[in-house]
Amino acid sequence: xxxxxxxxxxxxxxxxxxxxxxxxxxxxxxxxxxxxxxxxxxxxxxxxxxxxxxxxxxxxxxxxxxxxxxxxxxxxxxxxxxxxxxxxxxxxxxxxxxxxxxxxxxxxxxxxxxxxxxxxxxxxxxxxxxxxxxxxxxxxxxxxxxxxxxxxxxxxxxxxxxxxxxxxxxxxxxxxxxxxxxxxxxxxxxxxxxxxxxxxxxxxxxxxxxxxxxxxxxxxxxxxxxxxxxxxxxxxxxxxxxxxxxxxxxxxxxxxxxxxxxxxxxxxxxxxxxxxxxxxxxxxxxxxxxxxxxxxxxxxxxxxxxxxxxxxxxxxxxxxxxxxxxxxxxxxxxxxxxxxxxxxxxxxxxxxxxxxxxxxxxxxxxxxxxxxxxxxxxxxxxxxxxxxxxxxxxxxxxxxxxxxxxxxxxxxxxxxxxxxxxxxxxxxxxxx
Amino acid sequence: xxxxxxxxxxxxxxxxxxxxxxxxxxxxxxxxxxxxxxxxxxxxxxxxxxxxxxxxxxxxxxxxxxxxxxxxxxxxxxxxxxxxxxxxxxxxxxxxxxxxxxxxxxxxxxxxxxxxxxxxxxxxxxxxxxxxxxxxxxxxxxxxxxxxxxxxxxxxxxxxxxxxxxxxxxxxxxxxxxxxxxxxxxxxxxxxxxxxxxxxxxxxxxxxxxxxxxxxxxxxxxxxxxxxxxxxxxxxxxxxxxxxxxxxxxxxxxxxxxxxxxxxxxxxxxxxxxxxxxxxxxxxxxx
Amino acid sequence: xxxxxxxxxxxxxxxxxxxxxxxxxxxxxxxxxxxxxxxxxxxxxxxxxxxxxxxxxxxxxxxxxxxxxxxxxxxxxxxxxxxxxxxxxxxxxxxxxxxxxxxxxxxxxxxxxxxxxxxxxxxxxxxxxxxxxxxxxxxxxxxxxxxxxxxxxxxxxxxxxxxxxxxxxxxxxxxxxxxxxxxxxxxxxxxxxxxxxxxxxxxxxxxxxxxxxxxxxxxxxxxxxxxxxxxxxxxxxxxxxxxxxxxxxxxxxxxxxxxxxxxxxxxxxxxxxxx
Numbered sequence: 003x004x005x006x007x008x009x010x011x012x013x014x015x016x017x018x019x020x021x022x023x024x025x026x027x028x029x030x031x032x033x034x035x036x037x038x039x040x041x042x043x044x045x046x047x048x049x050x051x052x053x054x055x056x057x058x059x060x061x062x063x064x065x066x067x068x069x070x071x072x073x074x075x076x077x078x079x080x081x082x083x084x085x086x087x088x089x090x091x092x093x094x095x096x097x098x099x100x101x102x103x104x105x106x107x108x109x110x111x112x113x114x115x116x117x118x119x120x121x122x123x124x125x126x127x128x129x130x131x132x133x134x135x136x137x138x139x140x141x142x143x144x145x146x147x148x149x150x151x152x153x154x155x156x157x158x159x160x161x162x163x164x165x166x167x168x169x170x171x172x173x174x175x176x177x178x179x180x181x182x183x184x185x186x187x188x189x190x191x192x193x194x195x196x197x198x199x200x201x202x203x204x205x206x207x208x209x210x211x212x213x214x215x216x217x218x219x220x221x222x223x224x225x226x227x228x229x230x231x232x233x234x235x236x237x238x239x240x241x242x243x244x245x246x247x248x249x250x251x252x253x254x255x256x257x258x259x260x261x262x263x264x265x266x267x268x269x270x271x272x273x274x275x276x277x278x279x280x281x282x283x284x285x286x287x288x289x290x291x292x293x294x295x296x297x298x299x300x301x302x303x304x305x306x307x308x309x310x311x312x313x314x315x316x317x318x319x320x321x322x323x324x325x326x327x328x329x330x331x332x333x334x335x336x337x338x339x340x341x342x343x344x345x346x347x348x349x350x351x352x353x354x355x356x357x358x359x360x361x362x363x364x365x366x367x368x369x370x371x372x373x374x375x376x377x378x379x380x381x382x383x384x385x386x387x388x389x390x391x392x393x394x395x396x397x398x399x400x401x402x403x404x405x406x407x408x409x410x411x412x413x414x415x416x417x418x419x420x421x422x423x424x425x426x427x428x429x430x431x432x433x434x
Numbered sequence: 435x436x437x438x439x440x441x442x443x444x445x446x447x448x449x450x451x452x453x454x455x456x457x458x459x460x461x462x463x464x465x466x467x468x469x470x471x472x473x474x475x476x477x478x479x480x481x482x483x484x485x486x487x488x489x490x491x492x493x494x495x496x497x498x499x500x501x502x503x504x505x506x507x508x509x510x511x512x513x514x515x516x517x518x519x520x521x522x523x524x525x526x527x528x529x530x531x532x533x534x535x536x537x538x539x540x541x542x543x544x545x546x547x548x549x550x551x552x553x554x555x556x557x558x559x560x561x562x563x564x565x566x567x568x569x570x571x572x573x574x575x576x577x578x579x580x581x582x583x584x585x586x587x588x589x590x591x592x593x594x595x596x597x598x599x600x601x602x603x604x605x606x607x608x609x610x611x612x613x614x615x616x617x618x619x620x621x622x623x624x625x626x627x628x629x630x631x632x633x634x635x636x637x638x639x640x641x642x643x644x645x646x647x648x649x650x651x652x653x654x655x656x657x658x659x660x661x662x663x664x665x666x667x668x669x670x671x672x673x674x675x676x677x678x679x680x681x682x683x684x685x686x687x688x689x690x691x692x693x694x695x696x697x698x699x700x701x702x703x704x705x706x707x708x709x710x711x712x713x714x715x716x717x718x719x720x721x
Numbered sequence: 722x723x724x725x726x727x728x729x730x731x732x733x734x735x736x737x738x739x740x741x742x743x744x745x746x747x748x749x750x751x752x753x754x755x756x757x758x759x760x761x762x763x764x765x766x767x768x769x770x771x772x773x774x775x776x777x778x779x780x781x782x783x784x785x786x787x788x789x790x791x792x793x794x795x796x797x798x799x800x801x802x803x804x805x806x807x808x809x810x811x812x813x814x815x816x817x818x819x820x821x822x823x824x825x826x827x828x829x830x831x832x833x834x835x836x837x838x839x840x841x842x843x844x845x846x847x848x849x850x851x852x853x854x855x856x857x858x859x860x861x862x863x864x865x866x867x868x869x870x871x872x873x874x875x876x877x878x879x880x881x882x883x884x885x886x887x888x889x890x891x892x893x894x895x896x897x898x899x900x901x902x903x904x905x906x907x908x909x910x911x912x913x914x915x916x917x918x919x920x921x922x923x924x925x926x927x928x929x930x931x932x933x934x935x936x937x938x939x940x941x942x943x944x945x946x947x948x949x950x951x952x953x954x955x956x957x958x959x960x961x962x963x964x965x966x967x968x969x970x971x972x973x974x975x976x977x978x979x980x981x982x983x984x985x986x987x988x989x990x991x992x993x994x995x996x
Contacts, residue, residue, distance in 0.1 A: 068940045074951065077688055081936070084690050085851035109477040176490040202670050252561040252582035254671030348594035392476075399673075400496075406672035410584055420495065428491075431691065432474050442900040446818030447827050450811040450871060454827070457868050458834040461845035468844070517855055522743065530737050538982045543747065545978040547929045549946040550967035554754040554951070557960055563768040565899055566752060571769075597750070658838045661931045665950060682840050687936060692844060697842045706836055 007359075027124045029334075032327035033062025037091040039331065040079060042072040045278050046151045046314065047094070049344050050335055057334050063191025063327050076100065076395070083109045083319065086245050090319050091328040094151070097387035098312045099395065101142055106392050106433075110147040111318040116329045127333055128355075135379060136352035139386070140315050149336045150352035155311030155384065156211045157374045159265060159273045159280055161186075164294040172296070174301045176215060176240065179272065183248040186271040197261035197270040198245040200253030200409055202402035203395070205241070207387045208274060209405055210310035213237040220389040227389070227425045229404065229418040232423030233305065238418065240406030254407050265292060273301060277375050281348035284368050297371040299378050309378050312386045313352065350375055391425070394434040400424045462703075469697035475690035487697035496673060496681060497698065501705075504677040507588055508656040508709075511595040512649055518596065519603025519648065520641070524633075526604070527611050537608075540601040548598070548661040555594050556581075556666050581667050584674035591675055594662050599655075603648040610644030611637075650713040657706050678702050758965035765960040784969065787962075791908065792941075793948040794969075796859075800934075800944060801927040803863040808870030808923050809916065815871075816878035817904050821890075828879065831872040836955075839932050847936060857939030865933040870923035877922070880960045881915035882908060921981050945970045975992035 041047040047069050053157035054065050070078060076099065082090055083104070095104065104110055116122050117129050158179075159173065164186055173179035183195025199205045210220070218233030228234065245253045249266055258275050262282055265273045266289035286292040296433070300309035316332045318325055334340065338355055345356035346365055356362060366372055378384070391397050400421050407417040469487055473480035491497050526537060543551070558566045559580040567577040581590045614637070622632045660679045663669070669676035669684070676684075682702065686695035757765055759776035762826045784790050819828050846865060847856065885908050893903045909916075931946040938947060949966045952959065 070951065071953070080476070080690060081687055081847070085847065103476050109476075116486070200489070200671070202672055250562070251577075252579055254579075254582045254584070255561075269797060393689060396684075403672035406670075406674075410671075424496070427494075431472070431694070432477060439900075443818045443822030443824055446814040446822070446900075446904070447824050450815035450875065451827050451830075453811060453867065453871060454830055454834060457846075457864060458828070458837075458842065461842045461849075462834075462837060464845040464848075465841045471799060493903055525736070525739060525743070528732070528736065530733070530740070532737065536740050538979060539744055539748060541978050541982055542751065542975050545925050545974050546751070546948055546971045547952055547967075547974065549929075549931045550970045551750060551754075553949065553963055553967050554750050554757070557757060557765075557964065558750065558753060563766050563770065565770045568768065568770050588783075597747070601747075660839070662948075664931075665953070679838060679840065682838075683932075686840065686844050687785075693846075695840075699838065699844075703837050703841060706838070710836060 009372050021125040024247075027121060029061045029124070029330060032324070032330055035324050035327040036064040036066060037322075037324050037327050037331055038089055039065055039067045039092040040075060040090050041067065041069050041074040041094040042314075043069050044072070044094075044314065045281065045349050046344065049347055049349055050340075053340065053343075057331060060334070061317075061327075061330055063330060065331065076236045083107065091322040091324050092331055093317055093319060094126060094314050095148060096312065096314055096387075097139055097142065097147070098386045101147065102390060102392045102394065103432075104317075105142040105145075105147060110142075110145070110321050111148065111320045111322065111325060113149065113318070113332075114146045114327070116325075122326055122329055124333060124337070129336060131338065131353050131355050132353050133278065133354055133379070135311075136313055139312050148317035149332050150313050150315055151336065152313040152369050153350045153352050153357075153375060153379060154276050154278050154313035155375065155378050156208070156274060156300050156309035157277045157280065157371065158298045158300055159275075159283060160296050160298065161268075161271045161291065161294055163294045164271045165296075172298050173272075173301045176212070176301050179301045180240070180244060180248075183244060183272055187248045189251075192269055193263070194250050194270045195248035196244050196274075197256065197264045198241065198249050198253065198274040198409075199244055199250075199258060199261060199275070200256040200406065202254075202406060203398035204257050205405040206389075206398045206401045207276075207310065209237065209241055209401070210385050210387055211274070211300050211308060212241055212303070214308035214310070214385040215300065215303030215305050216227060216240070217303065220385065226277065227422050229401070229422050229425075230415065235414060238404060238408040241405055242411065242414070245409045246411060254406055265295075265309075277350050277371060280371055281368065283290065284348070284371075297368070297374040299374050299381075307378075308383055308384055309381070310385050310387045311378075312388070391433070393428050396428050396432075400428070459520050465696045468693055469700050471693040471696075472493050473691070473693040475692050480693060483693065487694050488701075489700050490694070491697055491701065495675075497678075499673065500676050500678045500681040501701075503588060504657060504673070504679070504705075505675055507592060507595075507659070508653055510589070511599075511656045512590045512652045513595045514592065515600045515603045515652055516645060516649055518600045520645070522600065522604040522605050523607040523611055526608055537605075540604065543598045544601055546598075549665050551598065552594065552662040552665040555662075559590060560665070581672060583676070585670060587667055587675035591663055591666060595656060595659065595667070598662075599652055603652060606648040606651075607641060608646050610641050614640055646713055646716050650710060653713060654706055657702075659707065678705075748796050754964050754967055754971075757960050758968050760961055762959060762961055780965035781969070784962050784965045788948065790948070790966070790969075793943055793945050796862075796942055797928055797944045799948075800861065800862045800866055800942075801924045803859070804866035804870045804927050805923040807863065807867050808874045809920055811867075812871050812874030812919070813878060813909070813916070814904065816875045817882050817908055820874070820879050820882035828875065831875050835869070835872045843933065843936055851939065852915075856937060857942055859942055861937045861946070862934060862942060865925040865937055866930060869930065870928050873923050873926060874919045877919040878912065878915050881912040885911050918981050921977050925977060928970075928974050 039139045051067065051069065054067060057063070058065055075094070077330070079090065079093055079095070080262055117127070132150060133153055136153055137146070140146055140148050140150050158290065165172065165182070168185055170182045170185065173182050185195070187193065187195035199208050210378050213234055216233040218231055218237055219228070222228040250256065250269065258279050261270070261273050261275060262279055266269045266283055268291045280297065283289050283295045284292050289295070299307060301307070316335060318328045318332070322328055336353070338353060341351045341353040341356040342361065345351050345359070348368065357372070388394050389397060402418045404414065404421045408414050447584070457685070470482065470484060471480040472486065480604040526533060528687050545673050561567060561577060561579050561582055566580065570577055579586060618636050619632060622636060658679055659677065660683070663675060663677060663680055664683070667675045668679045674683045678698065680701070682695050682698045685698065756772070758780050759778070760771065760774060761777060763778070764771055764774055815827065818824055842865070846861070848854045850861045889907050890903050893907045898906065929946065930944070931950070934944040935947045935950070938944060949963065949970060952963050952966060
């Protein structure tokens with residue numbers, strides 16, 4: 003009797019098993035579908051590209067990946083979304099760039115419902131493992147619009163040997179930084195104190211840290227731009243001086259990649275930019291000064307220490323026809339396993355477990371950079387790379403022109419006043 | 435003309451005319467129509483706005499600056515091309531060994547893919563390691579920032595344009611030179627006129643229609659230059675080399691202001707038509 | 722005061738010399754392009770710039786290995802040939818019609834169309850093609866390139882058709898040939914050089930087109946000019962690969978141009994080169 007009961011139970015259980023399996027996560031549920039992934043070229047895209055065949059094998063989902071330079075990718079996405087084409091499923095985006103615009107246009111698929119859905123999300127996904135700051139930055143209007151790829155913020159890279167030779171200590175304030183840069187500049191010898199981005203809109207990313215460290219803000223209490231404030235003007239002047247007097251020639255052409263090259267070739271003593279670009283400096287195959295680079299937090303100004311930050315996210319297009327498959331890809335890409343791999347590949351990920359893991363601690367080739375990043379993450383009220391407007395692209399162009407004017411030694415006050423006007427005009431057209 | 439002939443004519447022209455209307459006339463009309471709407475493509479559907487876009491243009495400093503820069507670029511480029519083109523045509527007027535081959539080689543800058551050749555100029559313009567600065571140092575001149583300097587950006591771009599299109603002017607003027615009648619020059623020589631006098635009072639006036647045609651074609655294309663500027667400076671540093679075409683492109687495809695960019699296009703089109711009309715009228719006067 | 726003979730001898734030497742100098746200055750960018758494509762990354766950043774060095778073909782290899790360059794080449798070819806053939810198919814009868822039956826209005830229409838800036842078409846095209854889900858398709862690209870080819874063909878061929886003697890056509894009519902037969906049998910054979918010129922010039926224009934392709938193509942239908950522009954990420958300037966790609970792109974059209982160089986002069990005088 004008992005045996006009969008047992009066998010019946012076994013049969014019942016066997017029948018129930020597939021039904022139960024429906025209630026749990028199955029990575030192969032969407033096998034056979036194809037998703038289109040659009041990314042901007044950056045360290046993380048370089049990291050994930052060779053791993054994609056693994057994902058395809060694991061899930062049976064085919065991935066069509068296109069990696070473009072950042073500007074082109076942004077334009078391609080804007081144009082594709084505006085035309086209502088539904089054939090982009092996963093894309094990389096930045097909150098401080100297109101976040102507000104895409105959110106206002108309804109192009110992001112909110113991710114929280116999918117995370118909470120046990121049939122769609124792997125049980126070991128562990129959402130709580132993501133750094134709160136990164137998650138916060140990825141949340142617009144209370145909705146999570148993407149999974150963070152980095153813990154990205156502004157740091158200062160410097161040449162330990164040059165500072166030592168000149169008897170300088172690591173600058174703690176922006177004034178000290180300027181003095182040190184001045185001392186270490188010898189243009190005849192192709193030696194520059196600092197490398198600053200100079201390429202129009204790109205400058206505003208770095209300008210943010212300086213603006214806020216000088217006590218300035220992206221917007222005043224009423225939410226309006228105020229680039230004629232004393233702090234903002236001081237920040238423009240500082241930026242202009244540093245680039246013009248202590249930086250390489252042709253400043254207007256410098257983006258992060260050129261500054262990275264200058265630094266890696268040994269021509270610059272200081273460079274401030276995002277931490278995600280710094281690992282290359284320590285790679286002996288790409289850097290002539292790999293063993294001489296040190297890292298510190300962005301020096302403080304009258305307004306305190308305010309390094310800018312804000313990262314990249316993997317998002318799903320709201321009109322995608324393969325949302326579950328897209329989500330399968332995203333959670334795989336930022337899984338604990340892949341985040342650890344990325345962290346070991348010198349990418350500052352957004353998962354706490356990756357940072358605190360044994361393997362990372364043991365193999366960390368850049369403990370100074372790690373320390374600078376983690377210390378900066380502890381700071382309060384750090385600003386975003388970009389201003390909180392919908393038409394950020396256009397406004398960054400306008401603002402970038404002011405920085406360029408500062409670099410060329412023009413009339414900053416009138417340029418800033420004009421920029422304020424132009425920005426308000428743009429906001430009227432694009433925000434309601 | 436007989437009716438049968440007229441009907442036959444339409445059969446021949448029909449298909450091409452259809453393409454013309456569908457792909458060109460209709461879109462132009464649509465652009466003009468869109469210029470009266472406010473449409474931020476990331477915001478919502480188009481909203482009728484009357485002449486609001488045009489009024490805004492009048493007060494848009496970035497637009498006005500772009501307009502001025504476009505005219506400046508065109509005047510500089512076409513001016514240089516005409517002068518150099520005439521000089522080169524004179525050089526090629528008399529036969530010499532290898533003239534045919536030389537003239538052929540002059541074609542190459544005109545047909546080379548503008549994007550590709552612009553990249554080469556970008557390499558040559560590099561302030562630190564570019565070969566143009568190297569040549570400057572050989573001549574004991576200081577290195578230049580070329581396209582990385584706000585003031586030099588447009589002149590540097592004009593240099594690229596002049597390099598690429600002077601051969602066109604040269605060829606058109608050369609065609610005119612070879613078509614000139616001999617007698618007036620014979621008569622002038624007999625009368626004791628100097629080479630310079632005969633050039634100034636005979637050649638130039640007779641060449642006027644050809645020069646104007648060359649200036650017309652180059653002028654229209656110079657106003658519309660896009661590829662080389664986009665690739666070399668993207669309008670930078672800041673906005674220092676942003677011509678109207680570049681601003682319109684950014685407005686439409688980077689910022690998604692569809693209505694506003696359409697209004698700019700209408701103004702741009704009118705500008706080009708005005709230039710063409712002026713030059714055509716000038717040609718008619720020159721006979 | 723030099724005699725006429727002395728002046729002539731001096732000119733015989735100075736003139737070619739001047740021409741050679743001007744030519745050298747003119748062709749220098751091409752020379753530099755090829756040179757840079759044969760240098761390594763480090764050599765390309767050398768200052769003073771290197772004129773003598775050991776060349777390498779690595780850049781050409783990397784252009785094809787690291788990019789679907791063959792795809793882009795194929796796309797440019799497909800779109801170029803497609804738009805040219807269509808342009809000839811539509812433009813030859815049209816030019817004949819304008820020359821024979823004096824429909825000047827259409828010719829004027831083409832002229833005005835050519836004057837308008839390319840973007841004025843791009844925005845409406847983009848909107849319409851989006852609705853039809855054609856953005857990124859070969860159809861959209863060939864159609865947009867056709868709008869460059871068609872006016873070109875028409876403007877070049879009008880002159881050629883006008884040169885066909887009336888008597889020949891009248892003779893054909895008397896023999897009982899219809900309008901289309903006359904066009905096909907009498908006029909077309911006589912304008913073969915024009916057809917070659919117009920066809921090759923159209924192909925060159927399509928090959929060189931950047932703006933239309935950058936907006937209307939996607940990763941599968943990208944053409945060469947767009948691809949080479951993509952090499953320019955921020956300026957991670959891999960000059961070697963960039964100039965190698967540039968060389969590969971410009972070489973075919975330059976060779977084609979040399980083929981029909983005699984006729985280009987005439988065609989150009991009619992302002993057929995697009996900006």
